[in-house]
Amino acid sequence: MMKKTLKSLLCAILCLALLVPATRIISSGKAPLSVFVTADWHNRPQSMLVPIQENNNLPGDPLYHHTNSQGQLTYECGAIYDEMLKIFEASDSQFMLIAGDLTDDGYLQEHLTLAARLKSFEQRTGKQIFVINGNHDIRGSVSEKSINLEQFKNIYSDFGYSQALDVDGQSASYTAELAGDYRLIAVDSCEEHGKDTGALSAQRLAWVKTQADRARADGKRLVCIFHHSLLEHFKNEIVAAGNLLIKDYRNVASSFADWGIQYVFTGHMHATDITSAVSGNGNKIYDIETSCLISSPNHYRRVTFTGDATKIETFGISRIDTGLLPEGYTPQQLSLIQNDFPAYSRGYFKAGMNKFINDYMGSPGSIARALGIEKGTPEYLALAAVMNNFGAALNLPLYDVGHTAAVDSVEEIAAIAGKTLEASGYRHLPELVGTVLLVHYGGDEKMVFDSPEIRLFTSAFKAALVYSLVNIPDNLFKTLLQSQGLTVPPGEPAGGSYTAAAKLLYAGKAVDYFFAAVLKPLILGFIEDSYSPGDLNETFEPYGQTGEPGSHPAPVNDLAFIADVLRRILTDFFEAMRLLVIFS
Template identity: 30%
Template sequence: MIIKRIFLFFVIALILLASVGCVEKFTCSVLNCKIKSGEDITFFIATDPHHLSKKTYDNGKAFHWFLNSGDGKLLQYTDEIIDAFTLDIEDSKPNILIIPGDLTCNGEKESHLEMAEKLKNIKKLGVHVFVVPGNHDIENPWARNYFGDEMIKIDSITKEEFVEIYEPFGFKDAISRDSHSLSYLAAPAEDVWLLMLDSAKYKRNKVRDAPEMGGEIPSKTFNWIRECANLAKENNAQIIAVMHHSLMDHSEVINEHYTIENSQEVIDLLLDCDIQIVLSGHIHLQDIKSYKRDNKNIYDIATSCLIAYPNQYGVLKFSPEKGFDYATRRVDVYAWAWENSIKDRNLNNFNKYSRDFFRQRSYDKYYDTLLEISKFSNEEMKAISETVAELNLKYFAGFRNELIHDIFPTKGFKILQDTAPFFIRDYVMSMFNDQKTDNNKIHIPIYSK
């Protein structure tokens, strides 16, 4: 009996070893890449859509408080903005859509189910769709219904439900999945593969009052990443990495809980794997940062929030001869509203409405912060808040350095210049010392092996 068990053990071991060998020898014909080698590829990147189902709120006091205490996200119009974005996709016909997390407002199941339906409609247009979770998506203790004066706690979804709901958008066709996270490797094209990295920390959310905002790439995932990179090299494919959180600091002042906790380790790992592009979201800033080591560059391209001003998304074009070109494009909500005969004053004048809404939220946020400090007069607080609100319109849209020098003559800026350092002053001054002046575009040459 013992001999039979030992024999059976060796047979299973041999089968497992044979299976591993097959994985290492995969070719693109086996991987079933949809886009063949030598073809140009267009990727759309839409970060942080934060969809909120209209079934979760009414026009009452609770929702208005929630909306107006936020950071400028147009949660009351996520349906319309995402549908307008879908029209952009239909008109432009990209090959691939990437969504680096925060698909929903606070992980509401109804919001997830509706978001998946919207992605199915995009997939029907012939677009390959790939998603990873963000810090708002799974086991979120902030999931609520907003009816009348009440905020009613509701269930969020589990990580298993996330995979089930979004199975058609990356998980089903993954070449490989990490056993320690929801990360996976996808090969939509022979020349370019996608390393979709789960950077969100949601395992303890059930026992927390707020979702874990920070992120990391688990150290147990590192070997899997190396194996993915080796497999890509064997198939002459380049890898683009995608994660919700920032790989690098996109702000000198605001980076805690935005940049992954093991940033340098992951940068070194990705450089070792010859990965040069990371697409991220989370911070809602339009920003591009780079890091160089041993004549190798890696770029972290953070695309701003789809449903907050300036309501833009990234367009990454790959050419086998030239490399990668990234630029941003704004969702044409007005065109969608016109085509669908929508009569809504805000949507019919969307650019101004979105700008004014975002500006007011910025103003309120910094005025409240200054009020807590109790350091300035009311007139000074108003002037500073006006200055920061005006700066944020350009800052979040990707403009830095000399492109925002027109703020210098304002009363608020002069007050900040003449005061001792504190958070808001440091935040404003950091905008004039950025790595790039226009973070809406970059050319990245083809990686030479």
């Protein structure tokens, strides 16, 4: 009995001694908090994949035949998770946040295998992982293999829901304590489960505000995870890829900032970027976007909040254990993965872009919607013909490799349009597109417009566009102009003003104009880090202290900005269409 009491007493003293440093830190108002942040795990278990050697998504590619249109390393994902968790385990961080798209399709099997992996990690290490859903995770309404909201909350009970202070009944959102002064607010950014778009209903916004009020009353600072973009990550994103952003993003971001949510960690785009904005009331908010964990640049962040600063550090997965990979890799593939995993990941991503552009050919849906053209109409057929020609041209090799008489390279198409393609090591346009995308995805991008990649992209793109306009049938061309309310010259389309030579001339002019007015600003916004601050390793002000005295960035609730960009782009587009008619 005595022995047992002594033992208990010793244990208690030991426990107290261990607790002292932690207690001291927590009780000081400036307790540091270190968290790992990752996004877009897109889990798919190997049992759902065909054996790698049988996967021929990109025929003829010895290294990357098993790629997919997102460039996600699906066959390697388990080994990547293992490496990520090993790094997290070895760190002094207690928490990891995952900003949505835990799985690739929301399938029950994908969720169960990921949750089991995370659970065994937590049990072994005593560390805590918190998750939120992305657009890929809760899709029970569109696929019977996928799960619904209640299942999501049950499956991830150990990763937020069982620890939650409050769970929103209408969405997957919740709040949970981190440590010291910091509290997590995980916000479900999906407009509707089963759809890809992001939006917060009035009810969900009210829930966020209630949580923010409660945090303020409790003296807590909210750290937010959120899947969709809350702010633009490149100039004109709202026009070029507006569906990546939460609807009414300026007002939502402004409200979050005014409610005291200063740091929001997002994913969704698979790129690494940081953007900040200031609300009309002068409150600053950061949208810290992190790349997809399983596609290049395979980034993860370590974030340290102290009372004096918020420090962001960014790293890439640099190696994986090939012993964890499934059977069926060639020695060449294994050797590259072993010797230079980031290079393998980059190559796989570019191959994925090749597949994506091939798949995208002949699907004019989104452009038709933007122009108000209904599916199945003659106008739609005309647009489809342009896009089909365009896709076919983009898919040709850049240079005339076989030296045949046939026009079977972008180089030869360019020659017909009176343009030359400068020499390069690139074989085809998707490879070039992949390179440019990775510049943006990697963050702190500094590519200049007058670089070999952009010069080559510009001439190849222009040539392909001229080619696709010249080669659609005259009657379809006329229908397309009429559908946009443009004046069509009198007379029969065959011959006369619609000769191939005439078309070549005005298509060339129109494409030059279109490129300069519309595409150049979009490309520039994408290859330069268009919004400060920098994207990778930055130190920001702590909670509650906004901006440098004297600096006054534009308020985030300026809706006129969006209207202006839209107006400018539409005007330019129709001006280009008018030029087509004038030159006829």
